[in-house]
Amino acid sequence: MHVDCHIHIALNGQNYKEYQNKILQGDYQPIKDVLKEYKKRNVLYLRDGGDRFGISYIAREFASDEGITYKTPIYAFCKVGSYGSFLGKPINGIDDFKNEFRRLLRYKPDHLKLIVSGIVDFSSYGHVTEEMSFDFDEIYYMVQSAKDENLQVMVHANSSKSVRAAIMAGADTIEHGYFILNEELYLMAEKNVIWIPTLSPLGNLIKYNDKRFEKQMDNIKKIYFNHLECIRKAVQLGVKIAIGSDAGSHKVMHGQGCFNEIEHLKKAGLDDEKIKEIAIKNSRLVLNITND
Numbered sequence: 001m002h003v004d005c006h007i008h009i010a011l012n013g014q015n016y017k018e019y020q021n022k023i024l025q026g027d028y029q030p031i032k033d034v035l036k037e038y039k040k041r042n043v044l045y046l047r048d049g050g051d052r053f054g055i056s057y058i059a060r061e062f063a064s065d066e067g068i069t070y071k072t073p074i075y076a077f078c079k080v081g082s083y084g085s086f087l088g089k090p091i092n093g094i095d096d097f098k099n100e101f102r103r104l105l106r107y108k109p110d111h112l113k114l115i116v117s118g119i120v121d122f123s124s125y126g127h128v129t130e131e132m133s134f135d136f137d138e139i140y141y142m143v144q145s146a147k148d149e150n151l152q153v154m155v156h157a158n159s160s161k162s163v164r165a166a167i168m169a170g171a172d173t174i175e176h177g178y179f180i181l182n183e184e185l186y187l188m189a190e191k192n193v194i195w196i197p198t199l200s201p202l203g204n205l206i207k208y209n210d211k212r213f214e215k216q217m218d219n220i221k222k223i224y225f226n227h228l229e230c231i232r233k234a235v236q237l238g239v240k241i242a243i244g245s246d247a248g249s250h251k252v253m254h255g256q257g258c259f260n261e262i263e264h265l266k267k268a269g270l271d272d273e274k275i276k277e278i279a280i281k282n283s284r285l286v287l288n289i290t291n292d
Contacts, residue, residue, distance in 0.1 A: 003045040003283035004258040006154075006175055006196050006244025008087070009034055009059045010051030013253040023055055031059050037255035039066040045287050047244070048072040049154065049175070050088050050113045057107060071110035071287060073154070077101075077142065079133035084115035084156070094141050101145055111172075112146035112153045114139065117162035120178050120202070120223060122216035128179065132162040140169040152288075154196075160184060167193050173286060175244065178223065180230055189238045194286055196244035197231055199224070199264035204251040207260075228268040235274060241265075242283040 009031060012019040022030050038046065044067060048056040056072040063070030077100065078084030080092040089104075091097050104112075116139055118129030134142075139155075146153045147170060155166040158178040166174055167187045173194045177184070188195055202224045205213055213220060234241060243265075245257030252260060262279055270278070284290075 001045065002041070002043040002258050003047075003243055003279070003287060003289070004038075004043055004245055004247060004261075005047045005173070005242045005283050005286045006049055006198055006246050007046055007254065007257065008049050008051060008056075008246070008248035009046075009254070010053055010055040011248030013248055013251060016248070020053065020055070023058070024053060028058060028062070031055065032062055034254045035059065035063055035066045035068060035070075038068060041255045041259075043255060043258055045069045045284065045289055046071070047111075047154075047287055049156070049246075050074055050076040052086060052088050060110075069287065069289070073111050073113035074104060074107045074109045076113035076115050076156070078115040082115070082130055082133035083118040087115065088113070094138055097138070097142055097145070101142075105149065109151065112142070112151050113156070114142055114153065114166075114171075115156040116166055117156065117158045120158055120176075122213060122219055122223075125219045125222050126179060128158045131159045132165060136165045136169065139165050143169040143171060152286075167191055173242070176246075177230075178227060182233065185230070185234050185237050185239055188234070188240075192240070194240045194242050194282060195234060196242050196286070197227060198244050198246040198261075199227060199231075200245040200247075200252045200257055200260040201249045202227070203264040203267075204260055208251055210251060228264075231265065231268040231270075235268075235270060240282045240285070241278050242286045243279050244283075 050073040060070045075088030080090040121127040152172045154173045155171040156175045157163045157166045160181045163180045163184045245261040247254045247257030
């Protein structure tokens with residue numbers, strides 16, 4: 001049974017607006033169809049990154065019907081005015097977080113998702129749209145609040161600065177982690193933080209030669225191959241890596257995503273034994289799977 005530690009069931013990899021509109025109008029068949037696709041491919045353990053519409057909350061209710069273990073933060077927290085509002089709740093400071101976190105707990109989240117940076121800028125190699133959106137004290141407070149509730153914390157972070165802050169604040173997993181340096185790799189190894197590098201969103205653009213990004217494709221390839229090199233170093237240093245495809249993002253289809261991610265990881269030069277460890281042992285560890 002396969003695992004995907006980073007999906008977004010609120011997106012569908014292509015015509016997401018039409019897909020979302022059906023669901024928001026009360027037609028839940030698209031969610032059921034996605035879950036059936038995962039079941040068909042024997043991907044039975046899923047970890048969502050949340051959404052502002054409550055779609056992952058609904059999906060969790062249906063997942064058990066397909067024999068799927070489905071974990072969701074319900075929605076993520078991002079900074080007001082920064083990237084991430086489509087994934088959850090924009091907040092402004094610790095007091096705002098306290099109020100919103102209390103509300104979130106009513107929905108029984110399986111983990112906390114924080115968005116502490118922007119996304120990769122395809123037009124400018126080595127840059128992200130925002131290096132760090134919360135300050136360290138804010139990140140630390142939010143992470144520790146989750147720990148007090150026995151919730152794992154997944155942190156979206158790109159850039160050396162934001163990844164380092166997330167690690168030092170006590171994050172359990174780093175999601176994406178583009179443009180990190182050796183220092184962050186050493187810290188992840190030292191503090192036993194699991195890295196979910198999500199190669200598929202960029203790797204699939206390259207694989208399918210997506211014409212929407214024709215002008216940025218050279219940069220996308222440079223970013224992708226740099227990420228592969230970081231993964232090689234991480235493995236050498238003993239960093240635990242897990243499978244998370246970001247399924248639902250553009251060109252990353254539900255059900256297929258985790259297999260795309262394995263395919264991309266192989267391009268980092270990892271042998272079959274290491275891939276198996278990543279896909280099974282480490283990925284199950286992220287979802288705290290101990291029953292098989």
